[in-house]
Amino acid sequence: MFLDSFVLLAADADPSFLQNLNQRLNLGDIIVTVGFFTILMVLLKKFAWGPLMGIMDQRAELIANEIESAEKSRTESKQLLEEQRNLLKEARNDAQAIVENARNQGETQRADIISSAKAEVGRMKEEATLEIASEKDKAVAAVREEFVSLSILAASKVLGKEISEEDNRALIEETIAKAGEGQ
Template sequence: MLVQLVSFLILLALLKKYAWGPLMNKMEERENHISSEIDIAEKNRTEAEKASREASEELKKTRQEAQSIIEEAKLAGQQQEQKIIEAARTAAENIKKSAQEDIEKETEKAIQALQDQVATLSVQIASKVIEKEINAQDQEKLISEYIKELGEGR
């Protein structure tokens, strides 16, 4: 029995030295590995949450920028509309002024042509009434006087 007891103690010492120590080392390595994996997973989760918050904030910022761009475009469109309307009004006024000036010029031309015809007819009638010929110089003088009288009468 003593031999068995000594053999058992020797076996325990050998097991402790060669089996139990390496087994405990492996278990400790495994524990360290699992602990580091948990730390890495926690770090990744934290980074993912941070990235999610940043993406959410970036999306909100992008939406605000898009909204401001839309508002600016609406404002620019309204301003452009006002400019176009004002330009059209100005063009219409210019066309109206031009038409009035053309009408006045044509009226003046018509009055001048009518005065010339009246003067010529007056000279012809007067020459028939007097029954004498008027020379060109006298005719021009009479025409000028008659045009002056017509111009003053207006």
């Protein structure tokens, strides 16, 4: 708008005004400056702006790739985390199964040990009973032998004569047998 009014003023004005304005503004310098500025802009666009925009596009593409890579890594991390959680859950279940199995085996072994111990105690008790009975029989036999020999000695002194040992023994054993039946 300012330029339009300036052009209109310049057309209506007299030639001395234009000369006066040219001296004050130095129109030649302005034209040269505008020309150089235009050339500079064309050169900048060709040599600086193009490569700069290429670098900016490359940078934007690199950032987009990194964002995509980060998103992919985040997704993979989520999957790995989920897999780790599943593996941990599975490991816990396995550990519980192992503990439960060990507990069951322990109970089974305890029952086996108790039954083995009871069987061993029963066997030892039976052996002891048999041994006691055997020892009792041995003791009874020893007492009988002692009783027989004492009886023979006593009988021979009482009778004053000696009878044969075989007759004496038969007589004493018969007496002992009769005494045993009376019990």
